[in-house]
Amino acid sequence: MMSHAVRRKATNFIMFTLTAICALLAISVLFFILGYLVWQGGRSLNWDFFTKLPTPVGETGGGFANAILGSAKLLGLASLIGIPIGFIGGVYLAEFGGSTWTFVVRYMTDLLNGVPSIVMGIFAYALIVIPMKHFSTFAGGAALGIMMIPIAVRTTEEFLRAVPNNLREGALALGATKWKAVVTVVIPASMRGIITGIMLGVARVAGETAPLLFTAFSNRFWSPGLNQPTASLPVMIYTYAISPYEDWHQQAWAGGLVLLALVLITNIAARIILHRQTHTAQG
């Protein structure tokens, strides 16, 4: 009888330890990635990296300046395409939708969210690159923008639904029409959450490489306007990482460090803001 109880307690302790090890292993991956990138990337990260163009093979030095600007342009364009469609679509789902059409829209959004990023690249290629007959910043931005739509829809809908109903009723009771209540009361009440959610969406597509490979393509020089192929940070990291040259590898590490830092800082900031909001809402 005693031994049975002891065995159960022992199992409890062993499984506690084992599952804790599982969790720690997962977390240690994050610290390994961070540590390794800081160690490798920190050595080759310098001012030139942010200000200079890539150098030709065999010439050391140079930087990713064009790729950083290219990524910024791609993300700006993606936001212009993805955020309005996603945001207003989300408002429809939360505030104006009927039952059938809402279900269809939500289902399609989920479907779009599950599309592999490389397939999104093919889509943008067929839709934009083939008619234009050349790679362009515009095609890359469109591919990323479409990837941003489902994220924006989801967060917008989620945060609008979290707004308490008595706010809506209060506005309507004061004589506001429905759209006025939505625009002046409901949306402002959830704006902080929606913005942080969309920030997370931007951070997610910022690291996407696959949809850019044959839409924005790559470029070793500056890319003026939106009509030419452009370099981007993730694609540069990819090409430099699989190249056979040691100093290119070093540049890839530096690029990886910059990209990871941007993504993680955005994520941490967004989550801190969200955390604070839920706490003030409760308290």
Place this chain on the structure above:
Amino acid sequence: MQPEGTITATLPPRGRAIVKRFRAGDQVAYLVTFIFASAIILITGLLFIELYRSSALARQQFGWHFLSARIWDPVALQFGALPFIYGTLVTSFLALILGVPLGIGASIFLAELAPPSISDGLAFLIELLAAVPSVIYGLLAIFTLVPLVRDYVAPFLESVLGFLPLFQGPSYGVSLLAAGAVLAIMILPFIISISREVLLAVPREQREASLALGATRWETAWRVVVPYARTGIIGSIFLALARALGETMAVTMVIGNDPKINASLFAPGYSIAAVIANEFSEATSDMYLSALIELGLVLFCITIIVNAGARLLILGITRKASAHS
């Protein structure tokens, strides 16, 4: 602000009513949001139509045989998808075999066994891990995981399990094994955070009843909470599988890019996403391009089916949980 009033005053009654309705704006707001929401349906539909239309050439040429042919020879215009389907499935299942036990173990720890203060912090770190871009996983895998597989893991597995054809033959590091291992690491945060959420959705009474009957924490977690949340956990595994199937960059960087079917996990392989990433911008003939797009269509259909299954399962558990509370 006079003019508005004077315009309505001059209109006949019916026109005045329409202007009034639009002035109120509800119809306009409804219409605008409706159009944007419908645009999402349009885009998703267009995505499928474009894939289907652009792959017409290859579909007519090869038919269903495309899926079962083993030869991929762009020069001779022979296109068979089997090596890529094989590589995609093998690496994804390898990722599940390695990632699922770890992920579920970690999620049980975070949801049931760890003190809440630690659990929240760790869950936050897991969310950060999910945000790491795949090209960074690939970058690290090339320079750390691939040498590790080549020099230590493969020789070790061969000495222990070498009698199986899975673990035979020379090892170059870039291999199905390396790709599966990267994928396992990449799907881990998805399994953990979704499973954790599903476990947390299990009603409190279930735990209290079990603990009151004298069960230990582990017994409660394993025999009461996990079975209750089973469908949701399976859903999270499906979702992770969909991710693994469609993952491109990290796999492309470590799988070795060789369109052959090898029994050995140490041999290089190729996945659907990887071949599209590598060869798409170099596709010279229309037939070549069309075959690559058909591969994209195949990948699209597989992930859609797996995703839909996952959503149904997760929906089931959260609905059950909310019905109880």
